[in-house]
Amino acid sequence: MNSLQKRQMLKTVRLALMALLAIVIVGFIGSFQVAHAQEQKLQETQGAQMKVDNAARKSQEKVTKVADETKTLLDEYRATLRKIDNTKIYNDQLRKLIESQKTEVVSMRKQIEEIKQTNKEIFPLMLRMISNLEEFIKLDVPFLMDERNRRLSQIKEIMDKAKVSTSEKFRRIIEAYQIENEYGRTIEAYRGLQNVDGKELTVDYLRVGRISLVYQTLDGKEQGYWDQKERKWKELSSGFRKSITLGLKMARKQSAPNLVELPVPAPEEVQVETL
16 A cells, blocks of 8 residues: 555544544534533422422411411400400399399398487487486485496486497496496495594495495494485494494405394385386
């Protein structure tokens, strides 16, 4: 093979290689373009999927938000219903209370009217009781006269005071009656002044209920008794000295109870006004 033929053959081979290379390059470029197109399509698909996912997420968030708002509204609605029920119960109870108070007001007004009427009736009664008590003390055995008259004066004083209730006035009167009644069941020793032979002396008084009232001078030399029938003091003989001394000790609880001899005047019937 001559050199010319070799050159032609090399040229032919070169052309063939170039053609093959061109084919390979074209194929590679085509494959690259296809792959690029597929990748682009995949990216577009992924982008679309992301948009769908985002839209779905946002939709779910909206649904969740709406559900939460709905639950909140439902809870508020139920709470409102409970408040309404409680308000109804309270109003019913309040209505019953008001009705009860109205009934009580009517009852109280009636009682007030009755009290007013009672006051009109009881006030004259109290005045008669005071008058009778005053008359009784005047006619009674004259023991503790200052104390008893002072108690009576205090009762008379409160009768003119509006700030003292009728019940308190009546209580004080009844209390005075009870004290006077108690005098008739007790013995008592107390000290006071007594006119003896024209002289005012300090003496010891001995009261035995209302049946006997005697006195004895502090030196024990003179003694006397109250004669209720003649309503005056009379002297006692020295024979009563020991009995009176013992009686005074018994009244002061300085001696055990024992029998003592004391003058007992015949009782006088006391006339008082009937209530």
